[in-house]
Amino acid sequence: MGKTLFDKVWDTHVVHRIEGGPDVLFIDRHLIHEVTSPVAFRGLKSRGARVLYPERTFATADHNTPTINQDKPVADPLSANQLRALEENTAEYGIRHWGLGHHRNGIVHVIGPENGITQPGATIVCGDSHTSTHGAFGAIAFGIGTSEVEMVLSTQCILQPKPKKMRITVNGTLSPGVLPKDVALYIISQLTTSGATGYFVEYAGSVFEQMSMEGRMTVCNMSIEMGARGGMVAPDQTTFDYIKGREFSPKGEDWDKAMVYWETLKSDDDAQFDKELTFDGSKIEPMITYGTNPGMGIGITSDIPDAEHVEEAKATFDKSLGYMGFNEGETMVGKKIDYVFVGSCTNGRIEDFRAFASLVKGKQKADDVTVWLVPGSHVVERQIREEGILDILTEAGFTLRQPGCSACLAMNDDKIPAGKYAVSTSNRNFEGRQGPGARTLLASPLVAAAAAVTGKVTDPRTLTQQ
Amino acid sequence: MAYDSFNILTSTAVPLPIENVDTDQIIPARFLKATERKGFGDNLFRDWRYNPDNTPKADFVLNDPTYTGKILVGGKNFGSGSSREHAAWAIYDYGFRCVISSFFADIFRNNCLNIGVLPVQVSAAFLEKIFDAVYADPTTELEVNLPEQTVTILSTGEKESFNITSYKKSNMMNGFDDIDYLLNIKSDIQEFAKTLPL
Ligand code: SF4
Numbered sequence: 001m002g003k004t005l006f007d008k009v010w011d012t013h014v015v016h017r018i019e020g021g022p023d024v025l026f027i028d029r030h031l032i033h034e035v036t037s038p039v040a041f042r043g044l045k046s047r048g049a050r051v052l053y054p055e056r057t058f059a060t061a062d063h064n065t066p067t068i069n070q071d072k073p074v075a076d077p078l079s080a081n082q083l084r085a086l087e088e089n090t091a092e093y094g095i096r097h098w099g100l101g102h103h104r105n106g107i108v109h110v111i112g113p114e115n116g117i118t119q120p121g122a123t124i125v126c127g128d129s130h131t132s133t134h135g136a137f138g139a140i141a142f143g144i145g146t147s148e149v150e151m152v153l154s155t156q157c158i159l160q161p162k163p164k165k166m167r168i169t170v171n172g173t174l175s176p177g178v179l180p181k182d183v184a185l186y187i188i189s190q191l192t193t194s195g196a197t198g199y200f201v202e203y204a205g206s207v208f209e210q211m212s213m214e215g216r217m218t219v220c221n222m223s224i225e226m227g228a229r230g231g232m233v234a235p236d237q238t239t240f241d242y243i244k245g246r247e248f249s250p251k252g253e254d255w256d257k258a259m260v261y262w263e264t265l266k267s268d269d270d271a272q273f274d275k276e277l278t279f280d281g282s283k284i285e286p287m288i289t290y291g292t293n294p295g296m297g298i299g300i301t302s303d304i305p306d307a308e309h310v311e312e313a314k315a316t317f318d319k320s321l322g323y324m325g326f327n328e329g330e331t332m333v334g335k336k337i338d339y340v341f342v343g344s345c346t347n348g349r350i351e352d353f354r355a356f357a358s359l360v361k362g363k364q365k366a367d368d369v370t371v372w373l374v375p376g377s378h379v380v381e382r383q384i385r386e387e388g389i390l391d392i393l394t395e396a397g398f399t400l401r402q403p404g405c406s407a408c409l410a411m412n413d414d415k416i417p418a419g420k421y422a423v424s425t426s427n428r429n430f431e432g433r434q435g436p437g438a439r440t441l442l443a444s445p446l447v448a449a450a451a452a453v454t455g456k457v458t459d460p461r462t463l464t465q466q
Numbered sequence: 467m468a469y470d471s472f473n474i475l476t477s478t479a480v481p482l483p484i485e486n487v488d489t490d491q492i493i494p495a496r497f498l499k500a501t502e503r504k505g506f507g508d509n510l511f512r513d514w515r516y517n518p519d520n521t522p523k524a525d526f527v528l529n530d531p532t533y534t535g536k537i538l539v540g541g542k543n544f545g546s547g548s549s550r551e552h553a554a555w556a557i558y559d560y561g562f563r564c565v566i567s568s569f570f571a572d573i574f575r576n577n578c579l580n581i582g583v584l585p586v587q588v589s590a591a592f593l594e595k596i597f598d599a600v601y602a603d604p605t606t607e608l609e610v611n612l613p614e615q616t617v618t619i620l621s622t623g624e625k626e627s628f629n630i631t632s633y634k635k636s637n638m639m640n641g642f643d644d645i646d647y648l649l650n651i652k653s654d655i656q657e658f659a660k661t662l663p664l
Contacts, residue, residue, distance in 0.1 A: 081501060
């Protein structure tokens with residue numbers, strides 16, 4: 001029987017199968033950041049262990065960093081302490097560290113791909129659930145806990161039961177104004193937040209074949225929001241073109257050798273999946289969420305459903321709508337918005353800022369909206385300037401902040417105030433995710449742009465793009 | 467030994483019949499700034515448990531003295547969202563040793579097993595029975611028997627078995643963690659690394 005893409009990469013990395021237990025999986029690349037690594041380093045120290053392959057781990061500061069005045073000392077003493085711990089730990093163990101202000105610094109899942117660290121057929125882990133982003137390259141990439149960070153530091157392996165396999169095929173062509181984020185929110189709305197728990201997903205079909213690497217990253221990023229360990233897309237010419245020439249990409253003979261492996265990375269025709277789902281891409285609308293988990297999304301012109309028509313139990317559903325201040329049957333379009341956040345490892349890449357700029361060009365920021373535009377990395381920030389996007393943004397009344405996770409998890413000062421509504425291009429609308437009491441509506445950069453210029457939930461297709 | 471070993475736990479339970487309890491609720495991001503594993507229990511369910519002025523919310527179950535114990539019983543899809551192990555630490559640190567639900571998110575389940583909190587997945591019907599029994603009488607004890615892989619509502623004698631891999635079961639029963647295991651096979655790992663395509 002044929003193998004799936006997932007099987008091929010997984011099986012290549014199994015050091016050992018434990019009888020009645022998980023597989024010992026070798027990890028090619030390990031990404032760490034300041035929040036989930038300090039306790040792992042402490043564990044390492046107390047065991048007297050060393051870092052087995054320091055060159056396979058890459059560190060960045062992103063979760064807990066300010067997005068203004070990055071050249072000044074970090075004001076919050078606890079945050080500063082975490083940043084210092086990362087700096088000291090990486091120095092002690094010889095790990096590459098792109099700290100605050102470094103020209104390659106940025107969100108961990110943005111800098112991996114843009115520096116060629118992320119490669120097809122690799123196993124990649126990080127103490128952050130959106131590690132699934134890297135699956136866009138045909139890698140097996142998933143989030144881990146701090147105990148596992150310690151395992152990878154000390155042994156370059158973790159113990160994992162092999163997940164089941166699901167293939168999600170989206171055929172057809174996306175309509176104008178529909179972005180990869182909408183595809184992700186649509187799929188999650190169909191599967192619910194737990195619909196893919198226990199599975200690793202492969203995305204296939206013409207919609208993904210035509211999608212850019214940035215778009216594939218957005219969709220793979222959100223895989224975790226339906227419970228999946230990760231998502232992946234088979235590498236193709238789009239993938240190879242993206243990787244070529246980046247800092248850590250293979251060069252010369254190594255490239256040719258890598259290509260031989262990479263070309264094998266696709267599911268065989270007779271490969272079996274434990275579950276297969278197919279959707280029609282042409283049916284997808286710009287999406288928006290109305291509730292407190294990413295599965296609570298609808299087409300922007302649809303009404304909020306009634307309790308009978310959702311998967312949640314009534315009490316859970318009511319609690320969610322109560323938190324959001326919404327009612328069953330209401331229309332999303334026209335709802336007043338206080339904040340707009342464009343950024344995160346979901347939609348903080350250059351393509352997202354291009355999309356945002358394409359809509360706001362020649363328009364003006366709405367007066368009563370606060371807009372935070374946060375590039376995913378310094379590389380993205382530079383691209384925004386170089387492509388003239390910053391000029392468009394400035395003319396429309398927007399400013400750009402400095403790279404970091406920012407309001408995606410609101411660990412720094414970028415918190416949406418209690419009770420306020422934010423259209424966010426990030427990945428989670430959980431209660432309090434963007435600040436205690438904050439109310440988050442997840443959407444694409446285009447829907448965010450439409451909200452930024454109108455101050456309301458607005459279907460971007462009703463605004464002419466310049 | 468990384469944590470206390472787990473064999474048979476007999477305890478009253480704290481009911482939290484909400485679905486999709488995500489790890490941002492279990493421990494909000496702003497409490498993740500520590501560099502040591504200390505004090506996370508104080509902020510377990512912080513925003514459900516306390517008002518913005520830090521006064522306790524009377525209607526939240528952890529603030530209700532009626533319900534106590536080492537077992538937390540949650541609704542379906544418990545622990546979704548962020549991979550933060552801090553969520554499992556907060557649960558352990560608060561004093562829970564076991565979480566029962568009809569469905570767990572993957573990373574959370576792994577994190578729990580790695581730090582000595584036993585995630586016990588039961589059927590939706592049995593979960594209802596537990597909630598009913600605990601609400602009918604908050605002194606109802608549950609017996610979580612890891613060697614037998616069963617959970618029993620002691621007041622009614624109703625019992626259900628649960629799954630756990632034999633590897634994780636023996637780790638939990640002995641208080642061993644995966645790192646001990648992996649460090650023991652380090653030379654195999656180094657040999658293996660030489661054979662990789664990348
Ligand atoms: S942007 Fe958000 S999801 Fe992405 S790495 Fe940062 S905190 Fe995690």
